[in-house]
Amino acid sequence: MAGLTNNGGSKASSNIFGGIRYWLLAPSWVVIGVFLVMPVGIMLVYSFLTKEFRGGVIWEFSIAAYDQFIFDRGLFGDEEPAIEWTYIVIFARSIWQAAIATVLCLLIGFPTAYFIATRPPSSRSAWLFLITVPYWVNLLIRTVSMKFLIRDSGPLNQWLRNLGVIDSPIHLINTDIAVQLGLFYSYLPFMVLPIYASVERYNFTLSEAAWDLYASRWTTLREVLLPAVKPGIIAGCILVFVPSLGAFLAPDLLGGAKNFMIGSLIEEQFKGNAGNWPFGAAASMILLTMVLIVLMFYSRQQSRSEVEGH
Amino acid sequence: MKIFTKLMGATAALALMAGTAQAEGQLSIYHWFEYIPQELLDQFTEETGIEVTMDTYDSNESMLATLKAGALGSYDVAVPGDYMVQIMIGEGMLDTFDSSELQNFDNIQAQWLDVPFDPGRTHSIPYQWGSTSFAVSRDVFSGDINTTSILFDPPEELSGRINMLDAQGEVLLMAQLHLGLPQCSAERDHIKALDEMLQEAKGHWASFGSDTAKDVLVSGDAAVGQIWNGFSARARIEGANIEYAYPVEGYVAWMDNVVLLKDAPNRASAIAFMDFLLVPENAAAVTNYAQYTAGVEGVGPFLEPALLSSPEQNPPDGAPVGTFTAVCDEATQTLYDAVWTRLKK
Numbered sequence: 001m002a003g004l005t006n007n008g009g010s011k012a013s014s015n016i017f018g019g020i021r022y023w024l025l026a027p028s029w030v031v032i033g034v035f036l037v038m039p040v041g042i043m044l045v046y047s048f049l050t051k052e053f054r055g056g057v058i059w060e061f062s063i064a065a066y067d068q069f070i071f072d073r074g075l076f077g078d079e080e081p082a083i084e085w086t087y088i089v090i091f092a093r094s095i096w097q098a099a100i101a102t103v104l105c106l107l108i109g110f111p112t113a114y115f116i117a118t119r120p121p122s123s124r125s126a127w128l129f130l131i132t133v134p135y136w137v138n139l140l141i142r143t144v145s146m147k148f149l150i151r152d153s154g155p156l157n158q159w160l161r162n163l164g165v166i167d168s169p170i171h172l173i174n175t176d177i178a179v180q181l182g183l184f185y186s187y188l189p190f191m192v193l194p195i196y197a198s199v200e201r202y203n204f205t206l207s208e209a210a211w212d213l214y215a216s217r218w219t220t221l222r223e224v225l226l227p228a229v230k231p232g233i234i235a236g237c238i239l240v241f242v243p244s245l246g247a248f249l250a251p252d253l254l255g256g257a258k259n260f261m262i263g264s265l266i267e268e269q270f271k272g273n274a275g276n277w278p279f280g281a282a283a284s285m286i287l288l289t290m291v292l293i294v295l296m297f298y299s300r301q302q303s304r305s306e307v308e309g310h
Numbered sequence: 311m312k313i314f315t316k317l318m319g320a321t322a323a324l325a326l327m328a329g330t331a332q333a334e335g336q337l338s339i340y341h342w343f344e345y346i347p348q349e350l351l352d353q354f355t356e357e358t359g360i361e362v363t364m365d366t367y368d369s370n371e372s373m374l375a376t377l378k379a380g381a382l383g384s385y386d387v388a389v390p391g392d393y394m395v396q397i398m399i400g401e402g403m404l405d406t407f408d409s410s411e412l413q414n415f416d417n418i419q420a421q422w423l424d425v426p427f428d429p430g431r432t433h434s435i436p437y438q439w440g441s442t443s444f445a446v447s448r449d450v451f452s453g454d455i456n457t458t459s460i461l462f463d464p465p466e467e468l469s470g471r472i473n474m475l476d477a478q479g480e481v482l483l484m485a486q487l488h489l490g491l492p493q494c495s496a497e498r499d500h501i502k503a504l505d506e507m508l509q510e511a512k513g514h515w516a517s518f519g520s521d522t523a524k525d526v527l528v529s530g531d532a533a534v535g536q537i538w539n540g541f542s543a544r545a546r547i548e549g550a551n552i553e554y555a556y557p558v559e560g561y562v563a564w565m566d567n568v569v570l571l572k573d574a575p576n577r578a579s580a581i582a583f584m585d586f587l588l589v590p591e592n593a594a595a596v597t598n599y600a601q602y603t604a605g606v607e608g609v610g611p612f613l614e615p616a617l618l619s620s621p622e623q624n625p626p627d628g629a630p631v632g633t634f635t636a637v638c639d640e641a642t643q644t645l646y647d648a649v650w651t652r653l654k655k
Binding site: 265 | 371372374375376378379397401473498501502505512515516517518519529530531640643644645647648649651652654655
């Protein structure tokens with residue numbers, strides 16, 4: 001992602017491929033069409049269909065799914081519509097959890113990336129290798145392992161108890177903190193890697209120049225290093241925030257499937273007992289809209305920093 | 311052009327051959343998780359040469375949802391519970407067979423032959439039957455557990471340590487038994503009472519999980535777990551100090567059945583598999599593994615002796631009989647769906 005910013009000069013590209021340029025792009029368009037536009041289109045259409053009894057859809061236009069998202073009409077559907085807070089709370093909880101995960105990842109990921117990027121080039125790949133090792137194991141298995149670690153009678157509590165730090169076990173499993181742990185742990189490398197890519201290309205003589213000009217360490221970090229690696233930081237934040245927002249493994253396995261996040265709410269509509277496809281599709285569309293807003297914000301930031309930079 | 315046509319013909323013939331070869335040698339099962347021993351599947355492949363692939367699900371409702379979402383036509387057999395068989399017949403999702411197609415059809419126990427959910431057994435054969443109640447950790451609680459209050463209005467030491475099955479049918483029926491409500495009642499007061507009671511009970515629950523129902527009891531994460539009787543027996547065998555309850559208000563009874571799915575890609579393999587499961591020795595192998603009860607005659611000699619005295623299979627004297635889940639009409643079911651959605655949201 002960070003690499004995107006560096007292609008400022010490529011617009012004036014040569015004319016080698018002349019008329020066949022568009023044909024050469026065709027495979028990418030097909031991939032985007034088949035794997036992105038079509039599924040999103042199906043989702044959009046389904047979100048406006050009528051729910052069929054016991055799952056499935058009837059091909060009749062309906063906005064019932066969006067209505068259900070926004071209005072609460074009581075158990076029997078005949079009360080005065082009131083604002084439905086449930087789903088707003090679920091979305092707020094998801095955004096909150098994703099935001100915390102992003103901040104935690106940034107706090108740990110930035111120093112880590114900086115550390116790696118300032119090692120001698122020969123040992124950097126070894127450090128990066130170490131970062132990726134845990135991710136050779138499937139996400140599901142890592143999440144279940146996390147559950148084993150933090151349960152009341154698990155190693156974490158045993159260890160703390162043996163050290164005398166606590167008397168009774170810290171109850172983590174099936175709480176929001178457990179979900180947070182799962183999210184943070186799952187997506188940390190997505191923060192480290194783009195920041196590393198930015199810091200690695202950072203010209204450290206700039207820091208030396210700032211130091212020579214009597215900038216303090218803190219000022220140097222804030223005014224020189226951070227603006228230079230900002231694209232990497234933003235890319236990392238997006239790569240952590242967006243998947244955290246839609247995560248369903250962590251809330252399901254670590255949160256006890258009791259406190260929904262957006263991802264588990266949507267999954268329940270298709271695979272679970274609820275069997276309400278239009279509602280699942282509508283919730284997905286609302287999530288997608290939110291993610292798009294975040295990405296648009298990012299690209300605006302990006303173009304602004306480019307204008308400032310050149 | 312001629313060459314092209316020939317080529318097409320040859321390709322089509324090849325495809326056809328591949329198709330028939332597949333039809334003879336493959337079987338695709340959609341089954342509950344942890345419900346059949348791998349050795350039995352291996353034995354089936356050894357005896358018939360049919361290769362088996364299996365996907366699993368964790369509730370009747372999620373199986374129905376997946377099949378309706380387009381998986382029908384990719385599986386040959388599934389193993390729905392009694393009421394779900396009736397629903398699937400109603401939805402036209404099952405194929406029929408004639409009893410003469412199954413050599414071992416007569417092995418089916420008389421009481422399971424002409425069942426209300428599949429009169430005359432033209433779509434399904436019995437797999438296993440059992441009950442759904444709950445198990446309580448005897449390390450945590452020593453009082454009387456034979457009441458549904460343990461789940462819905464628990465004593466203090468159990469509150470916040472309860473795992474419920476993530477299955478609409480079984481949670482709602484248990485709640486109805488707790489309140490003494492009839493099944494499939496659309497009466498507003500009944501629905502409201504059910505909704506209110508469940509909303510309050512949810513505060514006492516730690517989690518929803520079906521495939522984790524055994525593990526949370528073994529690990530001690532939960533002190534109470536709504537659970538199927540055989541799964542509870544396996545938790546006990548794996549070391550959990552738990553007791554399976556037979557609440558006086560009642561509990562859920564069920565029978566799982568192997569059904570022939572509509573548009574099964576390998577119908578012949580499916581029939582062979584059903585026939586295989588009706589052999590007493592094979593049905594007993596499932597029972598020994600899953601700890602439920604077979605619906606086939608003559609399994610006795612092949613059963614592990616411990617099963618005979620298993621507390622999960624032998625309700626104490628005076629315990630009520632289990633209640634089967636009823637299939638409700640659309641209007642009522644829609645209300646139950648709403649109650650469930652409100653519970654899970």
